[in-house]
Amino acid sequence: MNTLSLILAYIGLAFMLGLAGIGSAIGVTIAGNATVGALKKNPNMFGSAMILSALPSTQGLYGFAGFFLNLGAVTKLGDALTLSQGLAVFAVGLAMGFVGLFSAMKQASISANGIVEISNGHNVFSSTLVLAVFPELYAILAFASCFLAMPS
Numbered sequence: 001m002n003t004l005s006l007i008l009a010y011i012g013l014a015f016m017l018g019l020a021g022i023g024s025a026i027g028v029t030i031a032g033n034a035t036v037g038a039l040k041k042n043p044n045m046f047g048s049a050m051i052l053s054a055l056p057s058t059q060g061l062y063g064f065a066g067f068f069l070n071l072g073a074v075t076k077l078g079d080a081l082t083l084s085q086g087l088a089v090f091a092v093g094l095a096m097g098f099v100g101l102f103s104a105m106k107q108a109s110i111s112a113n114g115i116v117e118i119s120n121g122h123n124v125f126s127s128t129l130v131l132a133v134f135p136e137l138y139a140i141l142a143f144a145s146c147f148l149a150m151p152s
Contacts, residue, residue, distance in 0.1 A: 002079065002081060002082065002083060002086070004083065004086065005081040005082060005083050005085060005086030005087075006074070006078075006079075006081055006086065007086075008083075008086035008087055008089065008090040009070075009074045009081060009085070009086040009089035009090060009093075009151075010074070011090055011093070012070075012086075012089045012090035012091065012092065012093025012094060013067050013070055013071055013074070013089065013093050014093070015090075015093045015094050015096075015097035015098075016063050016066050016067045016070070016092070016093035016094075016096045016097050016100075016146070017063050017064060017067040017097075018063075018097065019063070019096075019097030019098055019100060019101040020059050020060050020062060020063020020064070020066075020096060020097055020099075020100025020101065020104070020139075021060040021063055021064070021100075022101060023056070023059050023060065023100045023101035023102065023103070023104030023105055024056055024057045024058070024059045024060030024061075024063075024100070024104045025060070026056075026101075026104065026105055026108070027055075027056025027057070027059070027104035027105050027107060027108035027111075028053055028054065028056050028057050028108070029108075030056075030105065030108035030109065030111075030112050031049075031052055031053035031054075031055070031056060031108045031111040031112050031115065032053045033112070034049075034053075034111070034112035034113075034115040034116055035049040035050065035052075035053050035115050037116070037119075038115050038116055038118065038119030039119070041119040041120070042118070042119040042120075042121070045115075045118050045119055048115075048118055048125045049115045049118065049119075051125075051129070052111040052114055052115055052125070052128060052129065052132065053111060053115070055107055055108075055111050055129075055132050055133075055136070056104040056105070056107045056108045056111065057104075058104075058136060058139070059099075059100035059101075059103055059104040059107075059136070059139045060100065060104070062096070062100060062139050062140070062142070062143040063096055063097065063100045065143065065146075066092070066093075066096050066142075066143055066146035067093075069146060069147070069150055070089055070092070070093070070146060070149075070150050070151075073150045073151045073152065074089060074151060077151055081151060082151075085151035086151075088149040088151065089149060089150075089151060091149065092142075092145050092146055092148075092149035095142050095145060096142045096143060096145065096146055099138055099139055099141075099142035100139050100142065103135040103136060103138050103139040104135075104139070106135040107132050107135040107136055110128065110131050110132040110134075110135070111128065111132050113128070114127070114128025114129075114131075114132070115128075
């Protein structure tokens with residue numbers, strides 16, 4: 001029985017789910033606050049602002065999907081989980097968690113700036129959408145690493 005391996009894996013899974021979820025919660029709050037302020041100036045822009053406000057929520061989804069996949073693998077192996085597998089899950093959990101945390105907040109910053117400019121009458125929705133996807137690419141890469149480190 002390798003209890004240390006399981007403890008490391010579960011701590012990694014907690015980071016993966018927790019930090020990515022926290023990042024998304026902070027991100028949608030930042031963009032949502034910008035939307036509320038912008039709607040005072042231009043109440044007709046809610047649809048565009050809502051889409052931009054929802055973008056940072058995807059990092060939490062990546063964290064949850066990575067958690068779900070790795071939890072299944074860790075649970076399946078149970079006591080047969082090796083120390084290197086436990087460390088791999090810990091490392092990828094830490095990576096997915098922190099990348100999700102920071103990319104969601106940075107994506108929200110871009111989205112919030114676009115929301116403010118849309119309320120000022122500038123036609124920047126599609127440009128903001130394209131630019132806001134860039135921080136998400138790193139969350140996608142971190143999510144892909146969840147597959148690579150998944151114990152089998």
